[in-house]
Amino acid sequence: MEALLHYCWKHKLFPLATLMTTDQREVEVIDPGLHNRHAGPDFFNAKVKIGGTLWVGNIEIHDKSSDWYAHGHDRDAAYNNVVLHVCERIDTVVTTENGLTPPQLQLSVPQKVSEHYQELITIDRYPPCYGIIPSLSRLLTHSWMSALQTERLEEKTEAIRERVKQCDGSWEDAYFVTLARNYGFGVNGDAFEAWARSIPLHAVDHHRDDLFQVEAIFLGQAGLLDLDSVPERYQESALSEGYFTRLRDEYLYLAHKFGLKPINRTMWKFLRMRPQNFPTVRIAQLAQLYHQRTAGLSQLVACTTVKELEEALATHATPYWQTHYVFGSESKKSEKHVSAHSLRLLMINTVIPLLFAYGRYRADEQLCDRSFTLLEQLPAEDNHIVRMWQECGLPVENAGDSQALIQLKREYCDQKECLHCRFGYEYLKRNIT
Secondary structure (H helix, E strand, O other): OHHHHHHHHHHOOOOOOOEEEOOOOEEEEEEOOEEOOOOOOOEEEEEEEEOOEEEEEEEEEEEEOOHHHHOOHHHOHHHOOEEEEEEEEOOOOOOOOOOOOOOEEEOOOOHHHHHHHHHHHHOOOOOOOHHHHHHOOHHHHHHHHHHHHHHHHHHHHHHHHHHHHHOOOOHHHHHHHHHHHHHOOOOOHHHHHHHHHOOOHHHHHHHOOOHHHHHHHHHHHOOOOOHHHOOHHHHHHHHHHOHHHHHHHHHHHHHHHHOOOOOOHHHOOOOOOOHHHOHHHHHHHHHHHHHHOOOOHHHHHHOOOHHHHHHHHOOOOOHHHHOEEEOOEEOOOOOOOOOHHHHHHHHHHHHHHHHHHHHHHHOOHHHHHHHHHHHHHOOOOOOHHHHHHHHHOOOOOOHHHHHHHHHHHHHHHOOOOHHHOHHHHHHHOOOOO
C-alpha cells in the first residue's frame, strides 16, 4: 500500500537491515524531506547519502517502479530533480524527462507496522488504538489534543467565512445564521439555517422594538403560520384563541411590504423530540433574544468571561409560548428559558468559533486567544464520543478537550486516517523489529 510506504518514509520506520540501492550503494536517510500532498514529487528537499555522497533533492514513492511510467513522470520536468525513487517492488529502470536515471531503493513496510495498520483499519472494537492510550505520555496527549482543538476551530472558521461570503460580507448576518443553525441542536440545524438565510435582517431591524412583529416575521418565514402546519386536532382552537390569526395577518402585511417568502414548513422536525425543543419554542426564544438586543456581534466581542456570555445569550420564550408548545394546545405555564446546558452548547458551537474567526479576520490575536481561554473555562461536553475516550483512559477536563476528541473521532477515526493521527503513529511503531 503506497500510503503506508509514504508513512514509513516520512517517519523513518525502516527495517533494521542496511538500506541499499538496486546498484548496491548504501543509503542513509538524513532528512526524509517535506511531505507534498499536491502535484509533483512526494517529498521535497530530502537529504540522503547514497554511496557516501550527500544528495539534496526530491523523493518519489510508488508501490512498483513501473508506476513511474504509468503516471507519466518520464514526461514531466517536475520530476527531473528526483534523487531517489523508493518502491516496494522494483520491476524496471526509470528515466526522467531530461534523460537521467535516478537510483532506486527497494523498501518494504516493516512487518509489525503492516500488522498494526491492518489492526487499526479492521478491528471492530472502537477506537481500535484503545490499548495504547493509557501508556501515552501526558505531554504527547496534551500536544495532540491542542492541535485537534485548533484544527476544529479552523474548520468552523472556514464554515463561518463561507457564510460571511454568502451574506455579502456581513459578519452580523453570518453570526445570526450560525446562531440559528445551532439553535436547531443538530436535528433541525439545516432547517434553522435555511430559515435564517430567508430573513432580511436589514429590513426586520426597523421593527426590532416591536416583539409581536419580530415574532410574526420569524414564525411566518418558518412557514409555521400556515394553518396546515398546525396539527389538525388543534386547528380549531388555534383559530378561536386569536393569537395565530393575529400573527398570520401581521406576517402577511410585512411579507408584502418586504417581499418575503417563507421556507418549506416540511423541513421542520417535531417527531420524537422533547416539547421544549420544538421549532416553535426555539424560534420564540430567538425572537425574544433578537428583540432584547443583548447578543449582537459587538456585544459578544466585548464579553471576556463565560458569565458575561451567559448573560448576553440568556433568553426565554415570548408570552404566548410560555403556555404553549404548538398553536392551539395550552400547557402549564413556564417561561421556557434556554437551559444552562443549551447555553454552553451555543457558546461552544457558535460564539467561540465566531470570536476565533472574527479575530482571524481582524488579525486580532487577543480575540483568538480568548476563544481558547473560554473553551478551557467551560465544562467538557457529555456525549457518547467523550465518554468513549474517557473509558479508554483519556483525561477530559474542559470543553477544549471534548472538542478535540470530537474532532479526533469524526476526522480521523471515522475516516480511517490513522496514518495522520499521532495516536495512530504510536500504535504503528510499537515493537518494530
